Amino acid sequence: MQTALVMGLLASSAFPIGVAIGLVLPIPRRVLASIIAFGAGVLVVALTSELMAEATEGGFIGWAIGGLLAGCIVYIVLDQMLEQGAQESPRRTGRDAGDVRAGAERIPETQEQATISGMAVLVGTVLDGVPENAAIGIGLAAEQGLGYVLLGAVFLSNLPGAIASTVGMRKEGRSTTYIVVAWSLVALACTASCVLGFALLAGLPPAAQSFILALAAGGILAMLADTMFPEAFQTGGPWVALAATVGFAAAFLLTELAH
Secondary structure, eight states, rough: HHHHHHHHHHHHHHHHHHHHHHOOOOOOHHHHHHHHHHHHHHHIIIIIIIIIHHHHTTTTTHHHHHHHHHHHHHHHHHHHHHHHHHHTTTTTTSSSSSHHHHHHHSSSSOHHHHHHHHHHHHHHHHHHHHHHHHHHHHHHTTTHHHHHHHHHEEEEEEHHHHHHHHHHHHHTTEEEEEEEEHHHHHHHHHHHHHHHHHHHTOOOOOOHHHHHHHHHHHHHHHHEEEEEEEHHHHTTTTHHHHHHHHHHHHHHHHHHHHO
């Protein structure tokens, strides 16, 4: 359990680092898009070569496919609910980092609109991070070395997400205090998900372990398709394809060395 806590803290440390970078350094949009694409490429390897490979190793193909689909559906349902909540503010078009209207700071909004929208964006960010961090704890509980491989993948995906969201919050007119507190809550929630992932898998029968591993993979896959890849390609142009491929290659080599 202590190892899961430490791993969760290490993976979530990408959030405060990303916030600091987003607040201090003016990062070009194309560079940020390439970083996001690199992290997405890393996660593709993590969910295929690690999570799904482990989920199907015992022959529980049906349980693994069921978990994969369930994880995707749960993500989609929650994401749509949060998307509607984020649109309560006239400053936003959705809950993703770049969904901020031009000149958002000058658009008036009520306190109620700001609260509903802010919570939706915050919870949405947690929703993106929870399956990834939970997968680390699940990998540790599976005792296959998955947690250590996933740690690097999750850190690399959390970092650009925190940078992009911080930049978006600044454009929306949020204060530095608001941003720091919000991301501190995200880091705590994601660390807790790592510990819960470890505790959830421990003691479960093999079929249930297969389902849970695939559930995390399904959530990550849905997040990649819904958030990371579209956001990267929207602002980064064709070069993000290369960045994603480099991320995939780096994670693949890491996986092969770990095995």
